[in-house]
Amino acid sequence: MSEVMVDARSVRKSYGSVEVLSGITLKVEQGEVLCIIGPSGSGKSTFLRCLNHLESINGGRIYVNGELMGYRQVGNVLYEMKSKDIAKARQGIGMVFQRFNLFPHLTALQNIIEAPMGVAGMNADDAKALGLQLLEQVGLADKGDHYPSQLSGGQQQRVAIARALAMKPKLMLFDEPTSALDPELVGDVLDVMKNLAKAGMTMIVVTHEMGFAKEVADRVVFIDKGQIVEVGTPKQVLDNPQEARTKAFLNKVL
Amino acid sequence: MPKAQDIDYGDDVVAVPLRHPWRWISGALATALLLNFIYSVVSAKSIQHEIVLKFLFDHRILEGAAVTVMVTVVCMTIGAVLATLLAIMKLSVNPLLRWLATGFIEFFRGTPLLLQIVFWGYLGIIFPELFLGVPFTDIVFVRGETSDIIPAIVAGIIALSLNEAAYSAEIVRAGILAVDQGQTEAAKSLGMSSKYTMRRIVLPQAMRVIIPPMGNEFIGMLKNTSLLQMIAVAELYTQASTISSANLAQIELLIVSGFWYLLMTSILGFPQRALEKKYGRGFETVGGRAAPRAFKVGRRL
DSSP states (O other): OOOEEEEEEEEEEEETTEEEEEEEEEEEETTOEEEEEOOTTSSHHHHHHHHTTSSOOSEEEEEETTEESSEEEETTEEEEOOHHHHHHHHTTEEEEOTTOOOOTTSOHHHHHHHHHHHTSOOOHHHHHHHHHHHHHHTTOGGGTTOOGGGSOHHHHHHHHHHHHHTTOOSEEEEESTTTTSOHHHHHHHHHHHHHHHHTTOEEEEEOSOHHHHHHHOSEEEEEETTEEEEEEOHIIIIISOOSHHHHHHHHHHO | OOOGGGSOOTTOOOOOOOOOHHHHHHHHHHHHHHHHHHHHHHHOTTSOHHHHHHHHTOHHHHHHHHHHHHHHHHHHHHHHHHHHHHHHHHTSSOHHHHHHHHHHHHHHHHSOHHHHHHHHHTHHHHOSEEEEEOTTSSOEEEEEEHHHHSOHHHHHHHHHHHHHHHHHHHHHHHHHHTSOHHHHHHHHHTTOOHHHIIIIIIHHHHHHHHHHHHHHHHHHHHHHGGGGGGGTOOSHHHHHHHHHHHHOOHHHHHHHHHHHHHHHHHHHHHHHHHHHHHHHTTOOOBTTBOOOHHHHHHHHO
16 A cells, blocks of 8 residues: 555635635545646635645644644644744645746746755755756756746746756645646646656646546546545546536536 | 829828927927026026035035935935835734834824934933933943934934835835735745745845835935934035035035035936846746737837
8 A cells, every 4th residue: 555645634724704625535645646626616726725734724634744734733623833844844845836926036947946945955056956957857958047037838837847846845736737828838738747747746736637637647536615526537537427516517618 | 173082093102190290399498498597597697606616526515425425325224124124014914013013104204304303313302311221120231421322413314214214114015015926825835934935035026116116215315314404414415504604605505515416316326227127137027928029129129
């Protein structure tokens, strides 16, 4: 049996009186690629953001790589960790955003090496070597000196992936990584993600790319109204959904 | 007689842009008024030009200008640091810090600068002695006369710095708010602490928005140092008015000091442009997408 990377137990999250996550329980194993699909407002992005504690939770527990994420448990109460400790825990979790969120005042290479140097304390030569190697890995070896504004959306997103990988994460979170891209640029980004999956990275991907989910995902989760409606292999969930809500959603998007 | 549209010119036609005669007329009028003004100043019998020339490079005037520059730079530096602190306090989740910052800003923006300067200048009357010790006990580490600890120039620097901090705090806050929330999230997701994120990610981007209004503040500060004449700080305007109270050439010395103020404020534009260029790197974009090439070139032209 392989190791569990993410273990979410009855995760609940509310904004005021609106409950966006109503008890999500989900395990993700090491090396697994999990795609989360669902209508907008279903809570799928919120769940992803809870995994690295960009959002606090109101109930339940999230373990990442065996560690309780963002909280200390004393008895049956969870106390939120100090921001310094949360920052440390986040280093092991890479995240890629829908809007890329590259640092616009830094070049592609500087974007990648900022955290390894400033947070992990890597020296400049090692960081630069790592940065160039990662740029190579995402197919942008010649773009290191470009500012994000000089790159296409697809190139920016690949730099963002390289930036997340630079902290050597054990888990990668993707929040609709191709939704903001022009259609002809989607392929390059998905290719990088496929290679990452092949290399054994544990990945949780919130996506609308059903083709990618079918091809790469080990499991697909359909979330609606803050609950998991259906989990299974891509074949089970996408080709032969059992739940009416899943069927209705897939009818709309396919 | 055939109508114009009935005659066949083929495709051999010329497009004429709209003429703007009023632009020329108003421009000529404004130029004439300006020349007239310059002429009347130059030819005015009541202005003794040789006195202007005599004092333009007088050592007291030059020393005064040096004090003005020194006070301006010191006050802007202190003011900018305090302003950043106040802006961060005002954006804090801690309500007490927010209120304190808001109160500070309200107080120093809401009272006249001149009043504040005179207040700091008269501090020795309110508190003749200053001491550093443990409150409510007899333990005192340092004790001294207020006028020794805070000479006029220090009082002036305190007054201008605190006032500047209050104004610039809002500029810095606007700059920080102008940085997309996604930047902070990306920084967090990489394990950066909030301090590190502020210093390396948010503030460098905020600078782009902060610098143009801070350039204004710098110019305002340079001119406001003249208010320190009220507490007898030997800056440019004080020097000029000391001279003119002796030789009664008020207008001439106003022209002399005005010349130096104008020269100094004009020079300030250069470092501002350099800073704008530095912090503008990587920002030739609209809304996170690479701008089309033609647009970028068009903006540079």
